[in-house]
Amino acid sequence: MGNLVNLIRGMVQEELSEMAAPSFSMKILDKDKAERLKKLHSGHWVGELIDLIIKSGENGVTRGEAADALSINPMKLNDEIKALQDNNIISRSRLTPEKPEKEPGQRGRKSSDTSREGIVRILFQKFKDNPDFEPTDDDITYALPKGLGTEKLSPELLAKVKAKALGLSKRGRPKMQKESLYEIYLRLQNLNNG
Numbered sequence: 001m002g003n004l005v006n007l008i009r010g011m012v013q014e015e016l017s018e019m020a021a022p023s024f025s026m027k028i029l030d031k032d033k034a035e036r037l038k039k040l041h042s043g044h045w046v047g048e049l050i051d052l053i054i055k056s057g058e059n060g061v062t063r064g065e066a067a068d069a070l071s072i073n074p075m076k077l078n079d080e081i082k083a084l085q086d087n088n089i090i091s092r093s094r095l096t097p098e099k100p101e102k103e104p105g106q107r108g109r110k111s112s113d114t115s116r117e118g119i120v121r122i123l124f125q126k127f128k129d130n131p132d133f134e135p136t137d138d139d140i141t142y143a144l145p146k147g148l149g150t151e152k153l154s155p156e157l158l159a160k161v162k163a164k165a166l167g168l169s170k171r172g173r174p175k176m177q178k179e180s181l182y183e184i185y186l187r188l189q190n191l192n193n194g
Contacts, residue, residue, distance in 0.1 A: 024062065024063065024092040024093065025059070025060030025061065025062055025092070025093055026053050026056075026060055026061055026062070026063070026066070026081065026084075026090045026091070026092055027053065027056070027057075027058065027060040027090060027091050027093070028053055028054055028089070028090055029088050029089060029090060029091045030088060030089055031054070033087070033088075033089045034050050034053070034054055034089050034090070035054075037050055037084075037089065038050040038051055038054070045070050045072060046080055048070055049066055049070060049077065049080065050084070050089075052066055052069055052070070053066070053090055060093070063077055063078075063081065114142060114143040115142060115143060115145075116142045116151075116153070118142070119139070119140065119141070119142040119153065120153070120157075120161055122139075123135060123139065123140070123153075123158070123161050123162075123165075124161055124164065124165045125165075126139075127161065127162045127165035127166060128165045128166075131166055135158070137152065140152050140153040140158060
């Protein structure tokens with residue numbers, strides 16, 4: 001029964017370590033200071049911690065790995081790690097898992113070419129490439145979500161897309177004519193007198 005419990009405990013710890021946020025890797029910054037401190041704390045777990053970090057080299061060691069190697073509660077290491085870092089003996093850098101490479105310019109979810117957004121994006125590019133492009137019914141037909149059929153882009157939306165692609169659309173409010181303060185004063189006087 002004890003072996004089964006240990007097996008399950010090991011599996012749970014392995015799963016939790018994979019799910020945990022990326023931890024910090026500790027590396028030696030000043031080897032001379034580290035060696036002197038190791039000699040000062042020889043026979044104590046702090047000396048063993050420094051020795052462990054020195055031996056890890058460029059790969060570094062995480063707080064969890066150090067706690068496992070020294071058989072110490074990881075929370076007990078916090079103060080010593082902080083002191084070593086404050087005295088520029090060790091550095092801590094976040095271990096980042098490798099991310100899959102994305103194509104340049106790709107962000108988030110890509111809309112399908114048959115969706116409304118996909119059709120608008122394709123039409124925008126076609127209008128940009130050829131201002132005289134005349135879309136067919138197939139060009140403006142898009143699929144509704146959840147397989148509910150198809151629809152065509154409205155003529156208003158089609159005109160907006162074309163104007164935007166050709167740089168003819170203007171955003172925002174129309175510009176007001178600039179009046180001088182004197183002209184505004186005269187206009188208000190006329191309104192009051194009239």
